[in-house]
Amino acid sequence: MRILTLLLGLLLVTGEVFAQESDTALAFERTEQREDCADYQPLRQPMFGDLHVHTSYSFDSYVSSQRNDPWKAYEFAKGKAITLPNVDGEQEIIWQLRRPLDFTAVTDHAEFLGEINLCTEDSSTLAYWMPHCMMTRSDTFIVQLLAADYWSSSDGVAGPAGKEIERSYVCKVSDKDCEDGSAEFWSNIQQAAEDHYDRSAECSFTSFVGYEYTDAPEYRNLHRNVIFRNKDVTRLPISTYDTGKRNFPKLWQLLREQCIDGDMACDVLSIPHNSNLSGGWMFPDPVNEKQATDRLFFEPVIELTQHKASSECRFDRLLGRGVDTEDELCTFEQNKSDNLASMGVLYGELQTDRGAPVSIDEFGRRNMLRNVLKDGLALEKSSGINPFKMGFIGSTDTHSAAPGGTEEDNFKGHLGRRDTQYRNVQDHFEDGPGGLAVVWAEENSRDAIFTGMRRKETYATSGTRPVVRVFGGWDYDSALCEAPDLVAQGYAGGVPMGGDMLPRGADQTPTFVVTALKDAGVAGHPGNDLQRLQMIKGWVDAAGETHETVIDIAGDANNGATVDANSCAPVGAGFANLCTVWQDPDFNAEQSAFYYVRVVENPSCRWSTLQCQAAGVNPLSDSCGVQAEAANALRDEEGAIGNVYGKCCLAEEEEPFYSPVQQERAWTSPIWYQPGV
Amino acid sequence: MKKWMKHSWLACLLLGGLVFFSWQWWSKPLPELFIQTDALSAQVSNWQQLTGREPGPEDLDRIKIEIAREAVLVEKALAAGMQNAQVIQKRLASLAGFLALLDDTDAPEATQIEAAISAGLLRSDPLVRRYLAEAMRMRLKLDIDIVTPTIAAQQQWYEAHLQNFTLPRRIQLNHVYFSHEDKPRALEVSKHLQTSATPLEEALLMGDVFYGGQKLPMKTQQQLESALGTEFAQASWGLPLEQWSAPVRSAYGWHVVWVIDEIKARQQPLEDVAAVIIRELEEQTMKAALQAKIDQLVTQYDIVWPVGQINL
Numbered sequence: 001m002r003i004l005t006l007l008l009g010l011l012l013v014t015g016e017v018f019a020q021e022s023d024t025a026l027a028f029e030r031t032e033q034r035e036d037c038a039d040y041q042p043l044r045q046p047m048f049g050d051l052h053v054h055t056s057y058s059f060d061s062y063v064s065s066q067r068n069d070p071w072k073a074y075e076f077a078k079g080k081a082i083t084l085p086n087v088d089g090e091q092e093i094i095w096q097l098r099r100p101l102d103f104t105a106v107t108d109h110a111e112f113l114g115e116i117n118l119c120t121e122d123s124s125t126l127a128y129w130m131p132h133c134m135m136t137r138s139d140t141f142i143v144q145l146l147a148a149d150y151w152s153s154s155d156g157v158a159g160p161a162g163k164e165i166e167r168s169y170v171c172k173v174s175d176k177d178c179e180d181g182s183a184e185f186w187s188n189i190q191q192a193a194e195d196h197y198d199r200s201a202e203c204s205f206t207s208f209v210g211y212e213y214t215d216a217p218e219y220r221n222l223h224r225n226v227i228f229r230n231k232d233v234t235r236l237p238i239s240t241y242d243t244g245k246r247n248f249p250k251l252w253q254l255l256r257e258q259c260i261d262g263d264m265a266c267d268v269l270s271i272p273h274n275s276n277l278s279g280g281w282m283f284p285d286p287v288n289e290k291q292a293t294d295r296l297f298f299e300p301v302i303e304l305t306q307h308k309a310s311s312e313c314r315f316d317r318l319l320g321r322g323v324d325t326e327d328e329l330c331t332f333e334q335n336k337s338d339n340l341a342s343m344g345v346l347y348g349e350l351q352t353d354r355g356a357p358v359s360i361d362e363f364g365r366r367n368m369l370r371n372v373l374k375d376g377l378a379l380e381k382s383s384g385i386n387p388f389k390m391g392f393i394g395s396t397d398t399h400s401a402a403p404g405g406t407e408e409d410n411f412k413g414h415l416g417r418r419d420t421q422y423r424n425v426q427d428h429f430e431d432g433p434g435g436l437a438v439v440w441a442e443e444n445s446r447d448a449i450f451t452g453m454r455r456k457e458t459y460a461t462s463g464t465r466p467v468v469r470v471f472g473g474w475d476y477d478s479a480l481c482e483a484p485d486l487v488a489q490g491y492a493g494g495v496p497m498g499g500d501m502l503p504r505g506a507d508q509t510p511t512f513v514v515t516a517l518k519d520a521g522v523a524g525h526p527g528n529d530l531q532r533l534q535m536i537k538g539w540v541d542a543a544g545e546t547h548e549t550v551i552d553i554a555g556d557a558n559n560g561a562t563v564d565a566n567s568c569a570p571v572g573a574g575f576a577n578l579c580t581v582w583q584d585p586d587f588n589a590e591q592s593a594f595y596y597v598r599v600v601e602n603p604s605c606r607w608s609t610l611q612c613q614a615a616g617v618n619p620l621s622d623s624c625g626v627q628a629e630a631a632n633a634l635r636d637e638e639g640a641i642g643n644v645y646g647k648c649c650l651a652e653e654e655e656p657f658y659s660p661v662q663q664e665r666a667w668t669s670p671i672w673y674q675p676g677v
Numbered sequence: 678m679k680k681w682m683k684h685s686w687l688a689c690l691l692l693g694g695l696v697f698f699s700w701q702w703w704s705k706p707l708p709e710l711f712i713q714t715d716a717l718s719a720q721v722s723n724w725q726q727l728t729g730r731e732p733g734p735e736d737l738d739r740i741k742i743e744i745a746r747e748a749v750l751v752e753k754a755l756a757a758g759m760q761n762a763q764v765i766q767k768r769l770a771s772l773a774g775f776l777a778l779l780d781d782t783d784a785p786e787a788t789q790i791e792a793a794i795s796a797g798l799l800r801s802d803p804l805v806r807r808y809l810a811e812a813m814r815m816r817l818k819l820d821i822d823i824v825t826p827t828i829a830a831q832q833q834w835y836e837a838h839l840q841n842f843t844l845p846r847r848i849q850l851n852h853v854y855f856s857h858e859d860k861p862r863a864l865e866v867s868k869h870l871q872t873s874a875t876p877l878e879e880a881l882l883m884g885d886v887f888y889g890g891q892k893l894p895m896k897t898q899q900q901l902e903s904a905l906g907t908e909f910a911q912a913s914w915g916l917p918l919e920q921w922s923a924p925v926r927s928a929y930g931w932h933v934v935w936v937i938d939e940i941k942a943r944q945q946p947l948e949d950v951a952a953v954i955i956r957e958l959e960e961q962t963m964k965a966a967l968q969a970k971i972d973q974l975v976t977q978y979d980i981v982w983p984v985g986q987i988n989l
Contacts, residue, residue, distance in 0.1 A: 038847065038895045038940070039847075039894040039895050039896060040894070041890075041894055043890070048903075088728050088729065099902075099903060100899065123808070123814075123815060124812065124815055126763070126764045128811075129768075129804065129808055134804065134807075139723075140723065140726065141726075195953075200844075202844055204897070465903075467888070467889055469888070481886065482886055483886065484881060484882060484886055484891065486886060486888070487890070515888035516888070517888055517889050517929060518928065518929070520902070520903070520904065520905055520906035520909075520927070520928040520929070521906055521907070521928055522902065522906070522907050523907035523908070523911075526928065527906075527928055576856070576857060576928065576929040576930060577887075577888055577929055579888060638729050638730070639728075639729025640729075
């Protein structure tokens with residue numbers, strides 16, 4: 001036996017050596033056994049993906065009659081069709097992406113992973129027959145809602161912050177407990193990722209093993225997606241049962257103990273999302289340096305946009321002011337509330353006051369990432385460390401196992417029967433298809449993409465696929481846009497998005513090179529033209545006050561492009577590509593600053609506008625109200641409850657954020673400048 | 678025997694007796710399984726709540742089939758003694774208490790269970806029924822032997838789904854880029870390149886800078902589509918190797934393309950994908966076998982449906 005072990009050890013060591021020898025030419029460390037990719041590009045290529053995906057293993061997905069598991073989710077990401085429930089819970093809605101993704105992580109909720117396993121998998125256990133398990137499996141809509149309420153409130157993920165968390169009684173009635181159930185599903189999640197990961201030279205698709213850490217004390221969203229670099233993962237997902245509530249630093253601590261320090265090949269990120277719904281709790285000042293450095297290590301990127309709205313910035317058009325911003329494009333995809341209770345809309349009506357709209361003045365400043373970035377600069381000034389250096393990604397947060405389901409005209413909802421068909425505009429009007437994560441990587445492999453996220457060379461899109469590059473340096477030629485080797489010069493003379501610019505001297509001015517290609521689209525569905533590129537700068541002055549400015553650096557904000565009010569077809573042209581070399585005219589070498597680029601597309605119809613129109617209710621028509629009444633009458637006959645299409649006719653001028661016509665966009669990770677570094 | 682059979686009356690008697698007993702045996706009536714009006718009504722009502730409409734004849738047939746299957750599974754489970762499972766005993770005891778079936782609320786559990794059974798709850802309580810049916814399904818599944826699909830079966834499935842196991846063709850190309858407005862220049866450059874021996878690096882400088890890169894590595898058609906749009910991917914896919922093309926349109930403008938190299942599409946061998954095929958075939962077999970087994974059990978009963986109007 002000893003000899004066998006020695007031989008095995010020798011084999012592993014030689015394998016490791018072989019792997020290391022083979023990647024001498026790679027720009028990243030290869031931590032797994034796989035073939036090199038045929039289309040390796042040293043200057044990197046954009047990989048489009050989704051790192052926030054729920055399947056039937058998540059309690060809120062299952063109770064919405066959604067039955068696609070992790071394997072199905074990966075199939076969907078790769079371009080295959082899946083079947084989803086209709087409003088009646090019957091599996092008959094077919095959904096398929098027009099364009100597959102390059103990478104995906106299934107991130108089911110760690111919380112209740114075991115409970116859902118016990119409730120749904122094995123009828124020979126007593127747990128399977130417990131009332132809340134039966135309710136979870138029920139096909140009756142109202143019973144499902146009660147089950148959802150059970151899991152998500154009281155002792156569940158949204159319980160009070162101070163209350164000790166107890167596992168559901170479901171865990172205690174069988175020999176097989178929730179840890180066993182969790183282990184079973186966790187094993188399946190890993191297997192599904194493995195089955196769909198292309199380790200050949202084709203590199204057609206990358207999967208990541210992951211899960212969602214689902215802490216939401218008092219409905220304040222502190223969720224994070226935990227993404228592992230390769231197949232080496234923790235024994236079980238680390239959840240709020242392990243950390244307690246409102247204690248995500250403990251998550252980092254446990255990830256360090258069980259992954260980073262526990263296994264030579266284990267590496268992991270946690271990606272926060274929906275700070276817009278965190279009630280101001282997502283980004284507290286770190287209590288010590290360790291918390292600051294842990295955040296920087298574990299959370300290099302944040303999900304800026306997704307199904308439950310965007311978190312860049314917030315501007316109320318009715319009041320004419322925002323949350324520490326005057327940026328009028330910050331009305332984009334906002335949730336009126338600041339916490340997860342706003343999801344509780346049924347038959348068109350919000351069922352709880354907890355999720356009621358929150359005024360601009362009461363809205364947590366750090367719910368919005370631009371403010372967080374600014375405060376990071378201020379903290380750096382006072383404490384010497386900027387704990388909020390984060391790149392951006394987008395994702396969907398689909399609960400319909402539909403990664404990358406962001407096409408506005410092909411959106412079937414992201415919460416099973418709860419938001420499919422007419423219920424989407426009735427109950428989930430403020431939500432949307434969500435966004436995509438884009439990572440600049442040398443090849444489509446786990447190591448390359450993970451390393452890209454670590455260096456924050458990423459950007460978020462609101463669901464479309466423009467290709468954006470940003471470089472920041474001191475010596476770029478003003479004619480760089482004409483250079484065929486722009487990218488090579490960009491890397492050689494500075495840093496890409498997500499990087500830190502080293503100071504050069506008081507008389508030097510940083511220069512940024514920005515290129516953007518419009519979304520190429522697919523046959524029959526061309527991508528929308530670009531309207532403009534904007535540079536967003538944040539800085540901190542000598543007094544420690546933070547500031548921001550938004551500057552149009554390319555394109556034309558007044559290009560006259562719009563949409564046809566009846567067909568939603570784009571009217572007027574924009575730009576197929578844009579490039580500019582921009583210098584900051586107000587640069588002060590003594591002030592810390594960040595710069596990120598927002599790419600704004602020409603106007604297009606929001607998903608809700610398209611779905612309302614498909615039902616005969618045109619939000620862009622003066623007759624919208626009459627049309628909605630007629631459409632409601634038809635739905636009434638079919639048994640629908642409540643005002644189904646009323647929200648289609650919301651008047652933009654009476655709404656703080658909503659618009660039936662939107663401008664899709666991309667947000668690059670910032671480039672930071674810090675004096676004296 | 679032959680001697681006895683010579684008596685025609687005796688032969689008739691024996692033959693008659695044989696026919697009579699055979700008839701009796703063959704026409705032995707199936708055990709009747711009564712479906713309660715309530716059970717059907719509940720299912721139909723549930724169906725209506727879910728769909729918002731009344732079931733048509735075909736819908737009603739499907740509902741009935743499902744009810745019959747569940748009823749038979751319940752009967753079989755009872756016959757197998759599955760009601761003795763702890764979960765059911767506890768449920769029955771708790772129901773007896775809840776429904777106040779006994780005057781003595783402190784009666785022993787066994788008495789409570791007996792009372793619940795006497796009240797017909799074994800067959801009428803939906804939770805108990807569901808447990809019994811599920812448990813029986815599990816039992817039936819255990820009895821199904823899933824034999825690893827033969828190589829021939831794997832081969833057949835593999836051949837029927839060849840498209841799932843094909844590694845696509847890839848091409849590697851360089852291109853000279855011109856904006857949408859510059860088609861005349863693209864035409865001019867294309868003609869020039871086709872009739873001259875301009876070095877590749879020099880040729881790439883004859884157009885505008887393309888921010889998506891002018892030297893593309895090996896890409897599938899899908900990857901090309903993702904980078905430059907469907908129109909470009911389709912057009913460049915048919916281009917010959919090592920020749921300058923006429924201008925090809927993309928989402929961004931015009932491109933004069935030089936295809937450097939290709940890797941032809943190839944089939945993954947069966948042995949590389951056997952595990953996937955085996956899992957797929959085993960799942961299919963299990964599902965079909967279980968369904969067949971349940972349907973076969975249904976034929977062992979005379980299902981008696983309630984007569985008259987369904988109460989909703």
